């Protein structure tokens with residue numbers, strides 16, 4: 001059975017898509033998408049040999065060799081231009097996901113949907129999307145095994161459209177702020193508590209300009225979260 005996290009990612013794949021799942025590890029997501037007839041073709045991309053082998057094994061065991069192509073390579077380099085129309089990248093940090101998109105920009109031609117699931121730093125992805133012609137069209141937040149995950153969905157379009165308060169919404173997510181679910185409140189309460197501890201420690205440390213700058217960044221983020229949670 002697929003995790004709730006990856007099932008949520010799969011739920012945003014348009015029916016009949018040709019997908020590439022980058023950093024696929026065991027290839028659970030592409031196999032699921034083919035078995036459920038969500039996707040008609042899938043690439044499972046992996047840069048590390050161990051996960052690449054486990055993807056090969058999984059696809060073979062599921063007898064999906066004809067529809068799931070397992071490829072070894074860095075980021076989007078495993079895709080030929082025009083081969084897929086939807087890309088999924090799940091289970092890594094937001095900065096890494098943004099770097100993979102940035103380095104593979106030319107492979108995105110012909111792709112019309114991105115489904116991204118950062119474990120941390122969703123803000124890095126929102127910023128990248130904003131700067132590269134991708135409109136955030138949906139977001140989800142979920143909790144599984146005591147961890148909280150965000151899923152970001154983007155399509156080509158008006159990049160500024162979902163935003164009304166850019167600073168707050170880049171950090172916390174325009175759709176997620178609007179929805180303000182229990183999981184969302186939990187996540188940002190925890191984050192703010194963490195920041196407050198760090199902030200207090202910084203106060204005791206010897207002051208220099210760099211530290212002062214870091215402190216003011218944290219202070220700002222705490223303020224944003226408190227403002228959003230109070231509304």
Ligand code: SAM
Nearest residue numbers: 022023024025045046047048051074075090091
């Ligand atoms: N996507 C799966 C999931 O969400 O359950 C696996 C997540 S796993 C934590 C991250 C995977 O991404 C690892 O198997 C790692 O080898 C792979 N990875 C990291 N950087 C990559 C890159 N630049 N290109 C392809 N795969 C990468």
